[in-house]
Amino acid sequence: TEDHAIEVNGFGRIGRLVTRIAFLTGKVDIVAINDPFIDVDYMVYMFTYDSTHGRFKGEVRSEGGKLIINNHAIMVFSEKDPSNIKWADTGVEYVVESTGVFTTVEKASAHLKGGAKRVIISAPSADAPMFVMGVNQNVYDRSMNVVSNASCTTNCLAPLAKVIHDNFGIIEGLMSTVHAITATQKTVDGPSGKLWRDGRGASQNIIPASTGAAKAVGKVIPELNGKLTGMAFRVPTPNVSVVDLTVRLEKRAKYESIKKVVKAAAEGPLRGILGYTEEQLVSTDFNGDSHSSYFDASAGIALSDNFVKLVTWYDNEYGYSSRVVDLMVYMYSRE
DSSP, rough: OOEEEEEEESSSSHHHHHHHHHHHEEESEEEEEEEOOHHHHHHHHHHHHTTOOOOOOOOOEEEETTETTEEEEEEOOOOGGGGOOOOHHHOOOEEEESSOOOOOHHHHHHHHHHOOOOEEEESSOOSBOOOTTTTTTGGOTOOOOEEOOOOOOHHHHHHHHHHHHHHHHHEEEEEEEEEEEOTTBSSSOOTTTTTTTSSSSSTTTEEEEEHHHHHHHHHHHHHGGGTTEEEEEEOOOOOOOEEEEEEEEOOOOOHHHHHHHHHHHHHTTTEEEEEEOOSSOOOOTTTTOOSSSSTTTTOEEETTTTTTEEEEEEOOOOOHHHHHHHHHHHHHHHH
């Protein structure tokens, strides 16, 4: 898809995986990468070798300052200020903003100054419209130049919350996510601003942490605004996380009928976004899985017909990056 011209700004975990998925699926065309901290030869190395998702099965090299993946040449920039890049000259239309730094409309708009058409922030944003594929993408309109793909946890929670709310009604709910280590954590105890616990050694501890993911569901499903909140436990695993959603239901429902409804959604309207399994799986079984959310039917439990705990897995890197690509494809379809 030569016309889906994408630039990746920030070649970190998500930036590299968005690039991988673009090449594996052919859904979008990566034409440029900007990262002031990684030169092109280092990009070759970082893209080829991945401790979590394995070696890239393709040919990667650098030539004349460009990154060449499967004989496809990608322009490489190293600008700290994105407004310095003349995207219009490169043919770039959409920018994946995956630095984790430019997460507001104002900051992300720096890309528009250089001639990019739209910016997709691969993180929650305080003020950009947030989208979760399978939940609220139809609210998107072409006046929105800067959008957010929300967080990995919101992408896991929202599709399941939508199915449960549409079928049974959610009175209120609490979420915990047991979350894998991410780059913001520390390898050993260190200073961490006001978030003292977040500064403790990631590989040694279960760390209670805050997350806005459950509250953000209220932004993508307005009827659930104020009905969900939650927290996180950071645990010493490299990837794959799991949401535990405990909800009070308006309509009485046996756990078996909840399973049926989720399975039907997973095989129908939310195919590829919401998965369903009755297998006895553990976290590594979901490593490299592209679903936003994978419902674990045998892990959930009901206390009564109105009070139930639901468990759903997600590859917080790969599933999320897959949705960043899908959101861009959807936006292109609306141009």
